Amino acid sequence: MSPTSTPDSPLSKATAVPDAAAEPAELAAPYGAGAATAKAAGIPATAARIRTHHLHAAKQAGEKFAMLTAYDQYTAQIFDEAGIEVLLVGDSASNNVLGNETSLPITLDEMIIFCRAVTAGAKRALVVADLPFGSYEASTEQAVASCVRLMKEGLVHAVKMEGGAYYAPTVRALTQAGIPVMAHIGFTPQSEHMLGGYRVQGRGDMAQAMIDDAVALADAGAFCVLMEMVPATTAAAVEAAIDVPTVGIGAGNSTTGQVLVWQDMAGLRTGKMAKFVKQYAQLRTVLADAAKEYGQEVRSGVFPGPEHTF
Secondary structure, eight states, X not given: OOTTSOTTSHHHHHHOOOOTTSOOSSOOOTTOOOHHXXXXXXXXXXXXXXXXXXXXXXXXXXXXXXXXXXXXXXXXXXXXXXXXXXXXXXXXXXXXXXXXXXXXXXXXXXXXXXXXXXXXXXXXXXXXXXXOTTSSSSOHHHHXXXXXXXXHTSOOSEEEEEOOGGGHHHHXXXXXXXXXXXXXXXXXXXXXXXXXXXXXXXXXXXXXXXHHHHHHXXXXXXXXEEEESOXXXXXXXXXXXXXXXXXXXXXXXXXXXXXXXXXXXTTOSOSOOOTTOOOOOOHHHHHHHHHHHHHHHHHHTOSSOGGGOO
16 A cells, blocks of 8 residues: 555556456456566556556545656666555656756667666556657657657657646657656756756746646646646646645645655755755765775675685
């Protein structure tokens, strides 16, 4: 059961193992599935996966869900087992894994590698992949082709795309092609140079424009709208204006879900954190201490000991 849900909630029901005498909420794949892989991960083959309609049901029930980034199989498996409902293979891998200054340099080919790693580790969570900069802006056809690669090669379940109402036709084309889309409005990192850097969006007179963007994207078929660095009052107005769930990052507490970059959440990254970040651990200190102890034991001859020797 997810830590953010109750036994009778839509999200708990989505991942509950069905009673042997009851009809499962979701039928097993009739064409064969990776049951052996699921067993190896310690998760029963009958366990259901979070789907987009479960997130919609959560909003209707007044329930919230959690979302974290993930870029590799181990963190995906850990977050999955911890009950995180949605995992985002973010283009933030560019600056959190590959060492770039921004999210702009990462390519579609690189994103697919991270997607395969995450989908290998996550057995219950909904896995969403970012469309990287340059992979969808040229045309609807380019966007569809990029998303097909993310789903066929990366094995993700949905995509996330930055941009406002201008991209509603693209969202419509993607959903008609069978590709679930999470829209991303507010501060959109891929447009940081156009926006003049990292700035809060949707203040004052711009609040209505953001609501209009969200409505247009939801009407086009987006299953969820993510808002980044948006005043809480604006985010609340967007949440109230659309039927689909919303996700916030620096958008207050009224959104249906919340997302953080996992390296920020777990304290792997150091330096000044954004105002919206809460660190739940100090993983960098834990890893540094372990590496120091390992190095000391190797240099002193303590490791490997007799118990580690054939």
